[in-house]
Structures are given as C-alpha cells and as structure tokens.
Amino acid sequence: MVALAGWGIVEMLPPDHPYAGSWHADADRSTLLDVHTQGMGVTLHAGNTSRVEVTADGGYDDQAPEFSMTASGQTIAVVGTCAGGCSVQLHITLPAALAATVETGGPAISAAGLSGRLDLHTTSGAIDVDNTSGPLTLRSDDGAVTLSGSRSPSAKVTTGDGAVDATFSSAPATVDIKTHDGAVDLRLPKDAGYSIDAHSSGSTPEVALPTDRNASHAIDVETRGGGLKVH
Known part of the structure; x- marks a missing residue:
C-alpha cells in the first residue's frame, strides 16, 4: 500500500497482490478459541454449527500474510501476521457459546451474537x-x-x-x-x-x-x- 502526496491530497493505492483464504476446525470438544494477530483485523460471528470457520480477505504489497490454525486439547489457536504494506481482515464464525480470546497488534476487533466469555485486546484499534x-x-x-x-x-x-x-x-x-x-x-x-x-x-x-x-x-x-x- 503506497501513499502518494501532492497538492495536499493523500491517496492510498490498493495493495499489489490480492489475498484470500479459508480454513476450518471442528470445535465439538473445544472450550476456547485463542486468536493472535499482527496487522490483521478480526471479526467474530456466531455460527450454527460446531465448527470454527475462518475466511481472510485483503491484499499485500511485498510480503504475503502468514496464517496458521491448529487444534490442541480443548483449544483452537489462530495465528496471523500481516507485515507492512499489508491489509487483511479475518472473519471468524464460531459456536455462539465458545469462549474466545482475541489479541491484535493494532487493527480493530468486532464481535456479535455470542454467548461465551470474551476477552478482547487491541493495542491500537x-x-x-x-x-x-x-x-x-x-x-x-x-x-x-x-x-x-x-x-x-x-x-x-x-x-x-x-x-x-x-x-x-x-x-x-x-x-x-x-x-x-x-x-x-x-x-x-x-x-x-x-x-x-x-x-x-x-x-x-x-x-x-x-x-x-x-x-x-x-x-x-x-x-x-x-x-x-x-x-
């Protein structure tokens, strides 16, 4: 993403490379969704299945985003990194009663329609x-x-x-x-x-x-x- 300045006007150009992906994990035995991101915004929605489903959309200039989703014990962990010149949003659908911890190193967090415990932290958003x-x-x-x-x-x-x-x-x-x-x-x-x-x-x-x-x-x-x- 590049900013061009001229005559007092700043225009943000779109990223050079589009980015999209989708992942899922069975949450039938899980008690916690643990999300950590750098440079990625996070949106949580209540779903009507026992799965956690993640979709990502956005773009990047130089370095492609990094993402992982793992299930261990009773925790589903989601980790994403989006370096400079990168703008990606994660849309996460989860069982309404599943507890969730989300920490982003900047972008915004939103959550809707959930009944589980929520612990949400953003450093700048x-x-x-x-x-x-x-x-x-x-x-x-x-x-x-x-x-x-x-x-x-x-x-x-x-x-x-x-x-x-x-x-x-x-x-x-x-x-x-x-x-x-x-x-x-x-x-x-x-x-x-x-x-x-x-x-x-x-x-x-x-x-x-x-x-x-x-x-x-x-x-x-x-x-x-x-x-x-x-x-």
Whole structure:
C-alpha cells in the first residue's frame, strides 16, 4: 500500500497482490478459541454449527500474510501476521457459546451474537461488541470501545486513549469501566437497582439513576479525561 502526496491530497493505492483464504476446525470438544494477530483485523460471528470457520480477505504489497490454525486439547489457536504494506481482515464464525480470546497488534476487533466469555485486546484499534450475553473483558490501548444491546452479566472495559459507549439491555451484575483519556456514556436498564461509583478528573459525572449501596448490581466508572454519563 503506497501513499502518494501532492497538492495536499493523500491517496492510498490498493495493495499489489490480492489475498484470500479459508480454513476450518471442528470445535465439538473445544472450550476456547485463542486468536493472535499482527496487522490483521478480526471479526467474530456466531455460527450454527460446531465448527470454527475462518475466511481472510485483503491484499499485500511485498510480503504475503502468514496464517496458521491448529487444534490442541480443548483449544483452537489462530495465528496471523500481516507485515507492512499489508491489509487483511479475518472473519471468524464460531459456536455462539465458545469462549474466545482475541489479541491484535493494532487493527480493530468486532464481535456479535455470542454467548461465551470474551476477552478482547487491541493495542491500537476500536472494539465493537453487539448482542452478547457472556462475561466481557475488553481492552483497547488506543481506540474506542462500543458495547450495544449487551445482556452480559459482567463487563470490564479499559481504554488508554478512547471513548467508551456502552448500552445494556439487561441489568449486569458488575460493570467496571476505566479510561485514561476518553468520555464514557453508559446506559443501563431502569428496572434494577444499582450501586454506582462514578469518578472523573476532567468533568463532573452525570448520574441520572438512583444509587443504592446495598444494591446487587455494582457499577464502577472512572475517567481521567472526558465526560462521564450514567443513565
């Protein structure tokens, strides 16, 4: 991928070589999908079979992407590397209840329709999670985190430099959100009681829900820079 600059306009040319591939593994006895990538974005979708299926699409200039998929014990491991001048996205379909750990060295992560435990980490990219019902651990060192329609019983969200926008469709037992430099907008169902701790170094927190220290739903939100809303 080459950038051409002229008269203040930058155009990104497409990669020289297209890249595509597909792989699969039987997950009938697996309890964890473990994904590690460098330079590859990852999208997780719930499937209706007992297999983990991976498709890749994108392109590269000089060095072809490297990819492996192995099953060992109860873990299916996916490893991908996409060096400079390379842009590849992995689309992974997995059983909805299978737990997944994903770590990318940069690009974004998205997940939708899953009920297993999710542990998602990107060093520089956004995380987008939609309609999940398993425990969540979401970490972006430099990127926003969006959580939509969540029925997850617990969520721990951390960003270094990025906003958090989270909506729960059912009351979570615990929520722990911390940002170093980013706003937080948290929406919770109003038919439950919450114990809420909200702290912001850069603004006055806006908490529109009653706080009950004896409530069974614990909400802890902290930001060092940015607005904070709980409603």
